[in-house]
Ligand SMILES: *[C@@H]1O[C@H](CO)[C@@H](O)[C@H](O)[C@H]1NC(C)=O
Ligand SMILES: *[C@@H]1O[C@H](CO)[C@@H](O)[C@H](O)[C@H]1NC(C)=O
Ligand SMILES: *[C@@H]1O[C@H](CO)[C@@H](O)[C@H](O)[C@H]1NC(C)=O
Ligand SMILES: *[C@@H]1O[C@H](CO)[C@@H](O)[C@H](O)[C@H]1NC(C)=O
C-alpha cells in the first residue's frame with residue numbers, strides 16, 4: 001500500500017480552482033475518493049505505460065469470424081441514413097444481455113497482451129453478458145455495427161489520441177471492425193512502442209484508424225519516455241508531435257486524457273516553467289493542480305485539430321475511472337467483483353465528476369469559439385457506464401495464468417483498463433451513434 005503514499009498530500013495552495021468547484025471542495029473530501037479514481041503511485045506507472053514483456057506477434061490479422069457470436073451482435077443494426085434523433089447515452093444502466101460483448105477474439109486482433117483476459121485464463125465470462133441501456137426514452141443503444149461505422153466514415157481517417165484508456169478504445173474499435181472486415185496493417189512502431197503508435201486500413205471502405213499514445217495530448221518528455229526519470233515535463237503549448245504531424249490527414253479525432261494529469265507533472269509554456277502538480281516541494285514550483293493543465297492540454301489539442309480549414313469531428317472522451325476501491329494494486333483480490341454495480345449501489349466519485357465536467361466545459365468552449373467553422377465538437381461521455389463496471393477489468397488476468405503456481409500473496413492487478421472484448425466496446429457503440437448524428 002506504501003506506493004499510494006508516495007504522492008504529496010493535498011495542499012490548498014496546490015490546487016487551482018476550476019470554474020465549477022472551488023478549491024475548498026477538494027479538501028473537504030477524504031483522500032480515499034482520490035484513490036477511487038486516480039493513481040498516485042509510481043509502481044502503478046507500469047500499468048499506465050509499459051508493455052509487459054511479450055512475444056512480438058506477427059502483425060497480420062486473420063479473419064476474426066471464429067469467435068463472433070452472430071446470434072447477438074448483428075441483430076440490432078443502426079437505422080439507415082443516420083440516427084433518427086439526438087440521444088444522450090451518458091446516463092443509464094447495464095442490463096443482462098447474454099453474449100452481447102462476445103464479438104471478437106482479442107488474440108487475433110493483436111491487442112495488448114495484458115488486456116486479453118480470455119487468453120490470460122480469466123475463467124468467468126459473465127462480464128461479456130451486459131449491454132448499456134441509456135435511460136433517455138426512445139434511445140436504445142444499438143450493438144456495434146461495423147458496416148454502419150465504415151460506411152459512415154468512408155474515405156476518412158480516424159485518429160484516437162491519448163492515454164492508455166484511449167488505446168483500450170482504439171484496440172476495441174479495430175477488433176470490432178476487423179471481426180467483419182479484414183484490416184490491413186499500415187504501420188506499427190517496434191519494440192516497446194508497438195502498442196503506442198499504429199495504423200490500420202479497412203480497404204473495403206478506404207477507412208484508416210490510427211492510435212497515437214500521447215497521455216498528456218501535448219508534448220511530454222521525461223517519465224513518459226523513460227521510466228527511470230522521476231517526472232514528466234509537459235509542454236502545454238505544443239501538441240504531441242506524432243499526431244500533430246499527421247493532423248492535416250485526420251478527419252475524426254477522439255481525444256482522451258486525464259489520468260496522467262491527475263498524477264502530475266512539471267508544466268512549461270515555451271521554455272518557462274509555469275507550474276507543477278505533485279512535484280517535490282523543494283523544487284519550489286508553483287502548484288497549479290490538475291484542472292488548469294487538463295483544460296489547457298485539451299485546448300492546445302483542439303486548437304491544432306481545428307486549424308487548416310479541414311472539416312473535422314473532434315470527440316472529447318470523458319474520464320474512465322479505476323476500481324481498486326481501496327485495495328492495494330498488488331492484491332490478488334483487487335477488482336474481483338463479477339457483476340456491474342446496480343443503480344444507486346455506487347456513487348460517482350466527486351473527482352470523476354470534476355474531471356468529466358472539465359471535458360464538458362472544454363467541449364462547450366471549443367464549440368462556442370468555433371461556431372460556424374469547419375470543426376464539429378462532441379463529447380463521448382463514458383464516465384458513468386465505466387464507473388458501473390468493476391467486473392470488466394483484467395485484474396490479475398493482466399498476467400497469463402496468474403494462479404498456475406498457486407495464489408501468490410502479491411500480484412499486480414489491472415483495475416483500470418478493460419478486458420477486450422469487454423465494457424470498452426460500448427465506448428465505440430456510442431462513438432458510432434455520435435458520428436452518425438447529423439450535424
Ligand atoms: C447528457 O445528459 C446529462 C444529464 O443527464 C448532461 O449533464 C450532459 O450534458 C448530457 N450530455 C450531452 C453530450 O449532451
Ligand atoms: C451467444 O449468444 C447467446 C445468446 O444470444 C448465448 O446463449 C450463447 O451462450 C452465446 N454463445 C457464445 C459462444 O458465447
Ligand atoms: C482466439 O484465437 C486464438 C489464435 O487463433 C486461438 O488459439 C484461441 O483458441 C481463440 N480463442 C477463442 C476464445 O476462441
Ligand atoms: C504561453 O505564453 C503565451 C505568451 O505569453 C500566452 O499567450 C499563452 O496563453 C501561454 N500559454 C499557456 C498554455 O499558458
Ligand SMILES: *[C@@H]1O[C@H](CO)[C@@H](O)[C@H](O)[C@H]1NC(C)=O
Pocket residue numbers: 282283284
Ligand atoms: C527553494 O526555496 C528555498 C527557500 O527559499 C531555497 O533555499 C532553495 O534553494 C530553493 N530551491 C530551488 C531548487 O530553487
